[in-house]
Amino acid sequence: MRKKSNSNSRERLLDAAAKIFRERGYVATTMRAIAKEAGIEAGSIYYHYGSKDDLISAVLDFGISALLQSLKQAIETLPPKTSPRRRIELAINAHVSAILQYGDYMLAMRRVFGQVPDRIWKRHMSLRESYGDLWNGLLLDAKQQRILRPDIDITIARLFLLGGLNWTVEWYKPQKQPVAEITQTFSSLILDGLLIKPDTKSMPRRR
Amino acid sequence: MRKKSNSNSRERLLDAAAKIFRERGYVATTMRAIAKEAGIEAGSIYYHYGSKDDLISAVLDFGISALLQSLKQAIETLPPKTSPRRRIELAINAHVSAILQYGDYMLAMRRVFGQVPDRIWKRHMSLRESYGDLWNGLLLDAKQQRILRPDIDITIARLFLLGGLNWTVEWYKPQKQPVAEITQTFSSLILDGLLIKPDTKSMPRRR
């Protein structure tokens, strides 16, 4: 995708690191374990990455960039007339698809939160904030077009929604249900709600 | 509340452990740091708890038990005629209030997930499952009373809802908004949805 090295080893190493960081968190991850996962010895890592901190930085960078790029691509290329509802549905699908596709990176990001040295974590907050801003923009647009309820705070709705979506990565089993089906349920839950309503002209179409 | 020791030190130690586990995760937490937080020396911990594993077990036990007890108390003492909507609203409020009240324990549980030795973690899955079952029962009741949409899978709705609620513990700042206000927003989001609907003045009631 966009890993910046032309070297195969660097890439294999990064994937191995994401997998081990995901499983053990930051501190419990040992260079020896990453090396073993990548099929080399621990000392050899230092030819490619200067330190354990370098490795976690690269994992975090790649993870959040993948998310950002995936959402941008999903919503910025839509025809201008696309309805806000459809935009939000597509964003939800893009988000969940991306966190599942890059599962090791996403779970690594979740798991090392609060363990990584501050200076490294802070370098990533700007990227994370860009991502939140993208969502806020999406929801704000819909609110201004009087599609969304005016009494609901967009930021709280976004935090609730993304919290629910991100949790998927912890329980989703691909063999049981296609992603599109799950994301359609999520969309309908957050947009239409769980209650039966007397007037439901825009109830979810089954696909 | 219900910590089973009559000793003050054990209790202070447990709170200290929860706080440090929350901040650092399982592996990065050192007995020295817990001791310092509790105001004693590392060696002295072993008079109260046999090992680091004993400590994390106690933290996990206390945390999930507090959640379970809090939800049970909130819903099992309601008058039988309480509407399903009101039950769900109260459960959401009880859940969020509890995870915020026992923040250190809740965040410790989240953070050490996947780091704690398997045998310890598995001992807690039964308690966690009891908690999920409680929620499933609540939602299933409402569904059977034709309050909830029949096309939505209860389990997916529960996972989405709890994912969104649990995320609160990561961003909520008490000084900005009272808990009751946030949980009311959550309830309305999950029950009524984010879209503007024909009648939103009074909450939809079945006729």
Added chain:
DNA sequence: GTCTATAGCACGATAGAC
């Protein structure tokens, strides 16, 4: 019940051979 001291072990990182 809490202390000090330390045994025993695993870690990140480096050095130098190949």
Added chain:
DNA sequence: GTCTATCGTGCTATAGAC
């Protein structure tokens, strides 16, 4: 580019004084 060997550090847990 990858290896082996090892240094220095910091950890859990124990032993024994008080």
